[in-house]
Amino acid sequence: MTHPRTNSRRRVTTGSRLPVASPARRNRPRLHLIRWVGLGLFGFWVLVAIFGPMLAPHPMSAFVSDEIYGGASTANLLGTDYMGRDMLSRILTGARYTVGLAIIAALLSSLIGAGFGMLTVLLPRWIEECIRRVFDTLISIPSKMMALVMVSAFGTSIPLLILAAVLSYAPGAFRIAHSMATNLATLEYVQVARTRGEGKLYIAAFEIMPNMIQSVLTDMGMRFVFIVLLLSGMSFLGLGVQPPAADLGSLVRENIGGLSQGALAVIAPALAIGTLTIGANLLIDSLSTSRGSQKE
Incomplete structure (x- = not known):
């Protein structure tokens, strides 16, 4: 028979334990702050x-003004x-060209x-194999080199x-989506849909896509950043948006000549x-981290 004092001691010890916050819960305020800062900056430029x-x-x-590289007034x-x-x-x-072209190109990519x-998983x-070889060939070409070759061959224009x-960054999106779709296509609910006689487009749109949409959107955000830097770099080389129009690059x-003077004309863009x-x-x-913590 167990001694009464021992039981009471156990009850006190067990009841005095406080719940420990999980790492995901402790990091939640920081994630919210990062998300709001990112949303504020990105939303402002949109x-x-x-x-x-x-x-x-x-x-x-x-x-x-008659003053070049004038200061704030x-x-x-x-x-x-x-x-x-x-x-x-x-x-x-000029922000309309930078943000607008990057959003269009990221969506298409x-x-x-x-x-x-x-x-391709269902074909x-x-x-x-043929489609994979085409995308593998495109992804092996550096993005800036591809853009320079195309501009040199066909001239500069916004559609170009x-x-x-799109040709530079669609292959990366293809490889990520293909990898996820390959794993999803082996799951039971996809096999059940095939057994029911559902078509390939139905399986892709209603069985596979809903389970990879968050990863695709996250990847599209990264493509947006890469495309902004690509277009700004092309414009900095004089091969991007042409006068009288201008983007941030x-x-x-x-105004690069005013850099030695610390002119706002080069610092602000x-x-x-x-x-x-x-x-x-x-x-x-923040979105990808919060999604990972939710899974945990």
Whole structure:
């Protein structure tokens, strides 16, 4: 027979234990902060891309001052560029090209890559091999080299820049989607759908895609960041968006001569590119981390 004191001691010890927060729960406030910071930065530039040209105080190409690389003032909040144009107006207008082209190219890259990645799992083996070889060939070419070759061959235009970005980053989206779809295609519910006689498109759209949509969206966010940097790099080389239009990369290239003077004309667009990519990275990282902690 157990002694009564021993039982009471056990009850006190057991009842005095406090629940310990899991690592995921302890990290939740930090994840929320990162998510809101990323969402704020990214959302700000999306709003600028939509409404920026309407809010610009001056036309993009208007000469508003005789002072080049002018500092911040009440008339020109971000100073003037190398030709005396208002930098705030040029950034508000140029952000539409940077954000808009990157979003379009990222959407097309993910749609093409994920679409082929799912369908190839359900197609005959020889067709899957042919499609995989095509994407493997494209992914072996560096993105900037592909863009430079295409621009050198066909000239610079906005549709060509989008096409170059899609050809550069759709293969990566294909490989990720194909890997996930291959694993999902072996699961029981997909086999049951095949046994019911469902078509390949139905299986891809309603059985496989819903279970990989979060990973595809996360990958699309990363493609967006890569494409922003690609388009900005092309514009910095003078092979991107051409005058009289300009994106953020073009604004950096135009005013690079003012870097030694610390001119806002070169610092402001560079900071704009940095905050856009940092915001997108923080948002993607918080979403992917929270998804992983939910699984745990």
